[in-house]
Amino acid sequence: MAAAVPFEQWTAEEKYGHFMRRIENGEKIEADDWMPDDYRKALIRLITMHGISEIMGAFPEKEWVPKAPTLRRKLAIMAKVQDEMGHGQLLLRVAEDLVKPCGKTREDILQDLFAKRLKFHNVFHMPSPTWADAAVIAWLVDGAAILSQTMMLKTSYGPYGRALKRICQEESFHAKHGESLTLSLAEGTPAQRRMLQEAIDRWWEPLLMFFGPKTKEATGHTNVDKNLKYKLRTKTNEELRQEFLSKYVPKIRLLGLAIPDPTLRYDDEKGEWIYREPDWNKFKQIVTGNGPKTDERLRLRRTSYENGRWVREALAQWKAAAV
Amino acid sequence: MTPEYRTALIELLYQLADDNFILAYRGSEWLGLTPHIEEDVAFSSINQNAMGHAAIYYQMLEDLGEGKSDDLALLRPPAAFRNAVLLELKNGPGNYWDAPDYDWAFAVVRHFFFDVFKSIRLNALKKSSYPPLAAAAGKIVTEQAYHLMHWETWFVQLMMSTDEARRRMEKALSLCWADAGGLLSLGKWGAVMAEHGLTATEAEWRDQWRQAIGQSFARVGYVPIGEPGMAHGDGRNGEHTADLGEALSILSEVYRSDPQATGW
Numbered sequence: 001m002a003a004a005v006p007f008e009q010w011t012a013e014e015k016y017g018h019f020m021r022r023i024e025n026g027e028k029i030e031a032d033d034w035m036p037d038d039y040r041k042a043l044i045r046l047i048t049m050h051g052i053s054e055i056m057g058a059f060p061e062k063e064w065v066p067k068a069p070t071l072r073r074k075l076a077i078m079a080k081v082q083d084e085m086g087h088g089q090l091l092l093r094v095a096e097d098l099v100k101p102c103g104k105t106r107e108d109i110l111q112d113l114f115a116k117r118l119k120f121h122n123v124f125h126m127p128s129p130t131w132a133d134a135a136v137i138a139w140l141v142d143g144a145a146i147l148s149q150t151m152m153l154k155t156s157y158g159p160y161g162r163a164l165k166r167i168c169q170e171e172s173f174h175a176k177h178g179e180s181l182t183l184s185l186a187e188g189t190p191a192q193r194r195m196l197q198e199a200i201d202r203w204w205e206p207l208l209m210f211f212g213p214k215t216k217e218a219t220g221h222t223n224v225d226k227n228l229k230y231k232l233r234t235k236t237n238e239e240l241r242q243e244f245l246s247k248y249v250p251k252i253r254l255l256g257l258a259i260p261d262p263t264l265r266y267d268d269e270k271g272e273w274i275y276r277e278p279d280w281n282k283f284k285q286i287v288t289g290n291g292p293k294t295d296e297r298l299r300l301r302r303t304s305y306e307n308g309r310w311v312r313e314a315l316a317q318w319k320a321a322a323v
Numbered sequence: 324m325t326p327e328y329r330t331a332l333i334e335l336l337y338q339l340a341d342d343n344f345i346l347a348y349r350g351s352e353w354l355g356l357t358p359h360i361e362e363d364v365a366f367s368s369i370n371q372n373a374m375g376h377a378a379i380y381y382q383m384l385e386d387l388g389e390g391k392s393d394d395l396a397l398l399r400p401p402a403a404f405r406n407a408v409l410l411e412l413k414n415g416p417g418n419y420w421d422a423p424d425y426d427w428a429f430a431v432v433r434h435f436f437f438d439v440f441k442s443i444r445l446n447a448l449k450k451s452s453y454p455p456l457a458a459a460a461g462k463i464v465t466e467q468a469y470h471l472m473h474w475e476t477w478f479v480q481l482m483m484s485t486d487e488a489r490r491r492m493e494k495a496l497s498l499c500w501a502d503a504g505g506l507l508s509l510g511k512w513g514a515v516m517a518e519h520g521l522t523a524t525e526a527e528w529r530d531q532w533r534q535a536i537g538q539s540f541a542r543v544g545y546v547p548i549g550e551p552g553m554a555h556g557d558g559r560n561g562e563h564t565a566d567l568g569e570a571l572s573i574l575s576e577v578y579r580s581d582p583q584a585t586g587w
Contacts, residue, residue: 055355055360058354058355059355062354062355062419063420064577065351065354066348066351066352066419066573066574067573067574067576067577068577069393069577069578069587070393070397070578070587071374071377071378071381071392071393071396072378073587074351074374075371075374075375075378078351078354078367078370078371078374079367079371081354081355081367082354082363082364082367082368082371085354085355085360085363085364085367086364088360089360089361089363089364092360131577131580184586184587185587187586188581188584188585188586188587189581189583189584189585191580191581191583191584192581192584300355300356300420300421300423301355303422303423303424304355304356304357304423304425307356307424307425307427308357308358308359308427310485310487310488310491311358311359311427311481311488312358312359313484313485313487313488314480314481314484314485314487314488315358315480315484317484317485318480318483318484321484
């Protein structure tokens with residue numbers, strides 16, 4: 001290959017080869033760099049899902065924002081849910097840059113969400129009927145999210161990595177907030193402890209599901225492999241789940257709480273946790289938009305989006321007049 | 324501190340605490356429902372500030388021996404609240420968790436009216452004869468410029484864009500105007516508060532508010548009808564709507580749920 005040939009005239013194969021060498025060398029890809037469609041698609045799928053999950057993730061907790069028990073807790077949970085919306089905003093900006101060459105905008109991303117073409121994390125389809133759910137979400141769901149987001153900090157896509165850096169910093173505050181809420185309930189009255197135990201019982205299976213199925217046979221697709229190949233991620237679903245169990249099982253037990261899985265144990269020989277498999281059919285149903293709270297939360301999101309249409313139109317006109 | 328001074332001070336602190344507390348609650352009901360994600364983030368900052376200010380004032384009341392600040396915020400009956408009625412009115416039909424048909428124009432006008440007033444009140448309180456209050460006001464007022472800018476931007480843009488936006492905004496303006504007088508009221512202890520140098524007089528901040536709002540109205544070519552009213556009563560004297568009772572039951576639902584609990 002002659003060095004003098006300008007990049008635009010390279011063959012598709014040459015461009016792809018060059019791109020993959022950059023990935024293998026650990027270089028960061030930026031928004032305006034050439035990238036194969038396959039990579040762009042993988043990024044769009046990953047980052048829109050993450051961004052929309054942050055936004056939809058605000059819903060189960062936001063139900064408890066006005067009801068948080070004390071002034072201090074009200075302030076803390078307001079800040080926490082605001083952070084989640086902020087993460088959603090940050091990630092949607094990254095996604096907007098990626099869908100732009102495809103002629104798409106944020107509007108399209110939101111319409112995809114409303115039409116259930118866009119998935120979001122299984123945990124955010126679940127009900128959060130008590131204050132203890134807000135505690136368990138902040139402690140364990142955010143704790144799980146930190147593990148998968150930290151793993152992606154070294155992602156090959158520069159803009160995503162930079163967004164994740166800020167997100168991870170804030171998430172670690174959330175997990176501390178969640179731990180503090182959980183501790184107060186664990187040390188509280190029998191009613192408070194009962195409420196907490198019931199929340200753990202409700203969230204255990206969704207938490208195991210959060211990391212996704214073990215094998216591609218179970219998922220039916222190869223997104224994880226592709227994301228590994230492009231160095232978007234560095235660990236498999238199961239590796240992350242094992243990390244989660246190692247980190248949180250002892251903490252949960254230390255609080256005197258029960259984990260609703262009698263088969264759960266650490267196998268010293270294998271060096272891994274043995275646990276009861278969550279129901280992956282149920283998982284598939286949930287993430288394709290048929291979870292217990294999916295429709296209700298999407299309806300809330302869609303209604304507010306439609307109620308705000310006149311405002312967005314007014315802003316567009318104001319902007320056009322100002323130009 | 325004479326008993327009269329103390330009574331007037333406590334009344335004033337409840338006005339300050341309850342105004343911020345109730346409006347921060349109404350604002351927090353909007354979380355996830357505003358016209359765009361950027362606004363969700365910005366609005367939430369403003370609500371957190373207001374909730375933080377409420378906590379500061381409730382703490383001052385606790386320090387004066389009124390009781391635990393959480394109890395003051397969450398366990399008093401509605402008639403003991405001293406917030407302006409305008410701030411307690413619902414955001415619109417529905418609930419924040421179920422089919423909210425909230426009115427963004429109402430949110431903009433209400434917050435704009437309040438933040439103009441809050442700036443005037445804080446500036447007056449910087450000279451309060453009660454030193455902890457003067458110190459707190461001096462600190463809080465520094466954030467106020469950003470909030471004002473936020474709501475003024477919304478106010479002007481929505482008033483000067485589409486016909487639909489103008490129509491909705493004018494409807495919200497007349498609704499808010501009908502109760503804006505309640506913001507400016509100092510209640511039945513107002514004269515004593517001013518006499519003891521706790522605040523400026525009611526007439527002073529009424530004039531300042533009318534002037535500031537008048538300038539914004541002139542910018543967008545709007546003329547209000549009549550004077551700001553108190554259509555739903557004077558919250559400073561404990562007159563409130565059913566909306567307040569409903570709000571308080573939501574705010575205190577968890578706190579009240581376990582009377583044995585000593586910590587949350």
